[in-house]
Amino acid sequence: MNSEVAVTPNERVLMVDNLGIEYRIGTEWKKAVRDVSFSIGRGESLGLVGESGCGKTTVAMAIMHYLPRNGRVSDGSIRLGGREVEELSPSELRQVRINQVSMVYQDPAKSLNPSIRVGRQVEDVFELMKVPKDEWDDRVIDILERVQIADPGRVVRRYPHQLSGGMLQRVVIAMAIASEPELLVLDEPTTGLDATVEAEVLDLISNLRAEMGTSLLFISHNLAVIRKMCDKVGVLYAGRLFAEGSAESIFTDPRHPYTVGLLRSLPTDDVSRDEAKLDTIPGTLPPLGAEIVGCVYADRCPIVQDICRKEEPELNPLEGNRTSRCHFPERAPDLPRTVAEDPPQRQISDSTLLKITDTSKTFEQEGRPVFALSDVDLSIKVGETVALVGESGSGKSTLAKVILGIHVPDEGGVIELGGDVLEDSVQSRSGDSIRSVQMVFQNPDSALNRRHSVRRIVGRAVQRLRGLGRKRAHEHTRDLLTEVRMGHQHLSAKPSHLSGGLKQRVAIARAFAGSPALVVLDEPTSALDVSVQAAIINLLSDLQAEENVAYLFISHDLNVVRYLADRVAVMYLGRLMEVGTAERIFGGPHHPYTEALLSAAPDRDEGTRIRLEGEIPSASDPPPGCPFQTRCHRKIGEICETVEPPLAEVESGYSIRCHIPIEELARLQQTTPEKS
């Protein structure tokens, strides 16, 4: 190959030129990625951001030469270390994968073979690198230590299902870096992990990169993660690169209306729902392979002009070594707000709606008790939003299910709704109390019956919860759809034909069918793209003001919690650790656990990170004393290990479960927290 000798600057680890990728849908080839070009230099890290369906993963898979069976590279070139990927022979490709490029992706639990021991799977890498067999064991232990696995000798003998998600992702990263590849492709490597684990995995990747000088291609929908991890950022939309530049410039001074829109959709920590609505990006991504004249973003762009609909803009270079595919990049920063109206006015009444007293839930697993909830006391006022936060395994969802009557709590606790005691199980609850407490799940795909139309899904809920006849129910269904800002044209659609955001609106409409007093929202936006998330949060906020409904909002996204919640309850190992107004919880002084959670957010500075040691203990074997003592960075001594602190109301409307006096916590947290 001539081109191989020609211009191959060795410093370029990856060069993607005018890449086009197609998928075969039925008999037609549809363009999923067009004309994408970027390159990554040695030691550099490039982030690709964009909403789902924009082609991020497709690009990554093409680089790995692992497109699905119905996908193909149709145009352009991908060069790894100067060699054209599409022209590699199978054995050359294997060598490239062994030595040059590795990949880590989402969902580590699925990335490892369930029936092969972890150690054997890591060994493969050394076997493929032709390391002598007698060195394998040591090398495996070394590499696992390098990704900070505490007891590698034990971990190698485990099967994947015996390890936690964070641990598995470390193993996958260990395999990926074992050959010290030139390029590491990371596709949503921390999506689905707890914020505390995410923070650790990201730190780990940063450190390894600093040590080995590996280049990164980092794909994520999470803008804060990309900003933290990458030098350069490319913004993808509908398979096209919309903007590229330094992370700093893209995030602080964006020059494309789409980038501006994405950033504005994110809740920030200085604005709450009562101050301003979130900006959204109206409309949806064009369908795969749609042939569009002009700019593909024109239909959703607030500053669209005539020329945008006629001529597709080039990826224009701008000052500051960056590009933007827009005719009017200079106008992007002053993009008009898409959601201009004022936030809805609302009033939280003083009367208590839900009152949970002394409620516990113990499951039995293999003959041993699992203490999922311990003595929870919590109340929610009429029209109020209370957020539940905590790592997975902290009991958030169990509490939600106990309130809904899906799980029957242990004897002794009382749950009251509007002054009346709620029956334990949903089967024995009256129609009225079922109607009053409804739920919206994280994943509308599994919550909505895919065979039924929207009309039937919502209509049935209306009939059952309101006891209306068919005709009146139908009218009410149409009203509900209007209420969740959906057009009536969607009435006969099935969920599979709706976008994620629309599906979640249907789920919300169904929950509101009976005019509930309390809606439990279990991570309602975490499966959605940021612009859609913003629209759903606005909707929830509007509905709350209109219907005077209370929310129990479960989320791991602290920025969303801060924006939406009036009060926050922090859970750990089935207990409430801290309860107070959102302002108080986020403002501090914090419970040490909350302090750690807050410091784990990717937009926090790494210097102030509090590392949580180990994992959340098993609820079947909770530690003695304070449940958090095994991981607490502020542990004061024996009392923490022997006596469980009570949840004490130390200020009006603020309770904390900690042995350290609140004044002392305030003093400690003013100085830079020590790292452990």
Add this chain to the structure above:
Amino acid sequence: MTRFVLRRIGLALITLFLLSILVFIGTQLLPGDVGRRVLGPFATQEAVDALNERLGTDRALIVQYGDWVGSAVQGDLGDSISFSRPVTELLGRALRNSAKLAVVSFIIVVPLGVLGGIIAALKRGKLTDRLITVGGLSATVIPEFVSGIVLIIVFAVWLDWFPGTATAPPDSGFITQLHHLILPAIPLVLVLFGYIARITRAGMIEALESDYVRTATLKGLPRTTIIRREVLRNALLPTIAVVASQIGYLIGGLVVVEVLFNYQGIGRLLFDAAQKADFPLLAGGVLVVGAAFQVSMLLADIAYSLLNPRIRVGGKA
């Protein structure tokens, strides 16, 4: 794991107990007067009474049931009326014969079915895949008496390659016996091939498209290693369970084939017992076949859990 096996055995015993009640009701209770049914409408009442007394069918039902189950547990299923021999002896011989036929069928169909499934999965969407899946499915729906008769006509009558009966002459050697058993095994192979191939294919495709196969490929493992080590290990798990669960069918469900090929297996024996109103033999036979099904299901479950580390090694560390 031990707990799981013990619980599974317990469940099998409960099922057998329920089956014994059903069998008892079916063979002792529903026929009404057993002596009359055996001797026919023209026998004298004295003869009927005498037979009932000899068979014990004149006693209270609960006593009869307790007696029957009690001896059955000790390995005594009573005497056959028509053969005047202990039921266990008759069943033992028939069971041995059935097992021979089952083993021959198994040895042919399992490798073929698994291989077919693997090939179909690797060539999925191609012509080979469609031939195997559609062909296998079509073969599954051919009733054994149709395929059996066709086979006899073609291979035994026209071509005379195989004997038309499955029963080898007494004291014949292994090869002769095998020669007799191949033709009767084929209808069973036809029934099971599509089933096994389909399960294997589905397991293969699921594994081939899994994230862990992607991980293995991107690590740089060669394709053959990936298929052998990463794919087959997980893909064959459901197949093994399905195959093991078919042992029961192969032992107890072969009435048609055994009658057609005149083979003294357990299916044939039950058929005869039903025709001759030989209630003790029928009851014992059904119970044994039920036990065979239970054992095969049990084997299937144990095999599955032995091979699946998620069950074998248990939960989180």
